[in-house]
Amino acid sequence: MPQSHKTILQLTGRGFAPAKLKNATLLVIDVQEEYRMGALPLPDLEAAVAEIVDLVAAARACGTPIVHVKHLGITGGLFDPQGERGQFLPELAPQEGEFVVEKRLPNAFSGTDLHDQLQAIGHLDLIVCGFMTHSSVSSTVRAMKDYGYRCTLVDKACATRNLPTPSGILSAAEVHRIEVAALADNFAVVVPDTKALL
Template identity: 70%
Template sequence: MSQPQTMLQLSGRSYAPAKLGDATLLVIDVQEEYRSGVLALPDLPAALDEINTLLAAARQAGTPIVHVHHLGISGGLFDPQGFRGQIMPEALPQLGETVLAKRLPNAFAGTDLHDTLQRLGRLDLIVCGFMTHSSVSTTIRAAKDYGYRCTVVDSACATRDLPFGGAVLKAQEVHRMEMAILADNFAAWVPTVNHLLAQG
């Protein structure tokens, strides 16, 4: 039996992972809800370290950075006025970096993300953040509809355990499956930030 290929390979539309010097970095929902709230992610510490490494490399390279900030419910998840709704101190935007607020998982929905990316003038997006199966996935899928080429950094994303059919799907299983789906037809996949940076 032959080795299966991705839809990107079968369609002849696969592409190499983006290089920092040619891309925009999209950092999705790196917020306290995922560390200290009810949506705490089991693999957050390692993913946050990778995000910080990626942010530092992007800043050194002069790569445009867009931070996506989810605005939730007052007194509830991602409370915009509360601590859990804030971007984590380790990943705070710096002067000149774009911060874009959203209210739905897909960062293009009801926002000016597409216009912002058009002004930055880069077709390639490098994507990281939380959660893999939700805002990261929906945003990457929408980006394809707009004609962007996404590269997703596996180690700089994370998700949580999910209830399903009376059982629990572990976060690592959900993350791995979603990465396989994104790599099939929506994004170039790299395992770690170091793999991305090794491309130049």
């Protein structure tokens, strides 16, 4: 393979094997109603939700610790913490004994106790899924490297939205593909789906 076709992780020898559910912590980011019935509809939401449902079920079956991240928006606006749009999607609501971290910025480490909770759980390997690929997922995965975690990103368990550009609309599928490639270059190992983690 040409050097130019290798990731930075490969070129530096800092790559790592994908995590397995039995020895990692699952981080589920912003699976909230805003993306289904609010102002930020995701074209590929339902397919990603179905994959996350499978992933969470597999994690629970393995006894994998699960941390649910919830974005707190503004009253009456995006991710309204008092309204329906800010709530977890019902099929992905946390269960008793699972951790919940509330954030106000895209990066789930910023201004929260996420790092402390992860340290208490004790796993270096983190498996990540959720929304949106180019925003909260990306900023959180990038921050993980600063804290020394190894991130495994589940491709089919993430999604994003169409984005406006000066030359037109960039499709959600293309935004997702580009962001996953960027994260795989230097911040995470990417697996296609839940089956790769078993």
